Amino acid sequence: MTSDQLLIAPDTALPTLRGAVAGLPSYVPGRRGAGADIAALASNESHYEPLPAAAAAVAAAAGTMNRYPDSAAVELRERIARHLGVTAGEVAVGPGSVGVLQQIITGMCDAGDDVIFAWRSFEAYPILVELAGARPVRVPLDSAEGHDLDAMAAAVTDRTKVILLCTPNNPTGVPISHERIEAFLQSVRPDILVVIDEAYVEYAEAGSGPDSLALYRQYPNVCILRTFSKAYGLAGLRVGYAVAAPAIAEGLRRTALPFSVSALAQKAAIASLDTEGEMEERVAAVKQERARMAAQLEAQGWKLQASQGNFLWIRADERLQSTLVDAFDRAGILVRAYQGDGVRITVAAPDSNDRVLQLLEAHAA
Known part of the structure; x- marks a missing residue:
């Protein structure tokens, strides 16, 4: 008997999805x-084939796919930390930057909290926020297709827990300058996590966007979000990461689904950094x-x-x-x-x- 042939009495009570899920738009x-x-x-996606070193690393690791990966991704986190000049304790990884973002929202937001972001921006933002039971606060882009940071600052309330800044913005491609983000950070409460989503940072011209690591070192409420899916060409393996204050990064690691980044993805990401x-x-x-x-x-x-x-x-x-x-x-x-x-x-x-x-x-x- 197939699922569409199940006999269910008209008055039978069935399990119901959470209201937030039932009304959730699909990505x-x-x-x-x-x-x-x-x-x-x-x-x-990158139109190039995977970097040769990344493909070789995946092939070499394929024989171990019967084993669980390192759930803590220690080797990968240490390699990312060396790449950026931070410590492994400041790094959290997940299945693409969208997976890490879900860890951020889950770790930071209770039901009814606000998450502010520009709109239009990355389509997963409102989905992840609503899934967590939080409230998405969309702030329209300015006339130049970029973030209206003044309007975003004005949207902050006592319920605001997270602000998402996508630079360069997806889908408009417009970056946010270092100076504008720094001024914005000076106006935002330090207990609000400001996520600088840099999925496309490798494609940005030098100086067009922020020096996010410098901002992170100056403002402990900054979190940097990046991915190996775009410029590194690992979209099919799903690996991204965040850099945040050690206590926040530890929380992101605790909210991650166990073994969410496969061993093949971890090896490919390390090889990609080694042949940057x-x-x-x-x-x-x-x-x-x-x-x-x-x-x-x-x-x-x-x-x-x-x-x-x-x-x-x-x-x-x-x-x-x-x-x-x-x-x-x-x-x-x-x-x-x-x-x-x-x-x-x-x-x-x-x-x-x-x-x-x-x-x-x-x-x-």
């Missing part, structure tokens, strides 16, 4: 497609393509903000968004649409980028 990932002619530009120069060469190529695409699109008449991520953002109302997405779909190009706001396009290999430029030229104002 919408970038669409996937099969075929050599499909350009998958919806998920901000190769990653930086790939990032430089993406940044060059990003600049080329932005220049051509602006010449076509598109108005863009200077993205510091591995993607470009086109602000579009419902009608234009529908037109563009339909055109991209017909052309075999998968992009990420945000209803009523715009379209995000991952920067990939030059041939895929050329297809995007050609299509958008035909729809330029």
Whole structure:
């Protein structure tokens, strides 16, 4: 008997989900497609194959997959700590930065607490907040598609526990300068955790965003959030990390699901840090393509903000968004649409980028 053939009396009481879960929107990932002619530009993945050293580390560790990984991820945390000039006690890891963020929200928020973030920003923010029983406080972006820090500061109440700053912002690509974040931190209560989410930091031009480690050393309520999913190309292995004051980092490790970062992911992340120069060469190529695409699109008449991520953002109302997405779909190009706001396009290999430029030229104002 299959699940849809179960006989249940009409008056039978069944288990019910929590109200927060029943009304929770599903996270919408970038669409996937099969075929050599499909350009998958919806998920901000690296279009490069894994770094050779990372692939070799995974292959070497594959024979141990019958064993549990180190739940404390000691070797990986120590390697991240050396990379950043902090201690392993200040590092917590999880299944991607979104997994670590769930640990942060779970560890910091009780039911009814507030979490403030810009909107539009990373779509998982409100989902994780509501799942914890906390209240998401969305603050609209400013006219330049960036964080309105004054409005975010004004949104702080006695219930505020966490503030999320995404720089460069996903999906708009706009960074927050060091000076603006420092001024913001000076205005925020020290008992509020300010998370600087830097999933795309490797793609940012030097000086465009904050020196987050310097801010962390000056303001103990800062938490840095990063991932190996983007520039390091380990999206399929799920490993990210946070840097926070030792007591907070210890709390994040306690709220983590046991064994949440696989042994293969830990080995691949360590190998990636050990061969970081190769990653930086790939990032430089993406940044060059990003600049080329932005220049051509602006010449076509598109108005863009200077993205510091591995993607470009086109602000579009419902009608234009529908037109563009339909055109991209017909052309075999998968992009990420945000209803009523715009379209995000991952920067990939030059041939895929050329297809995007050609299509958008035909729809330029």
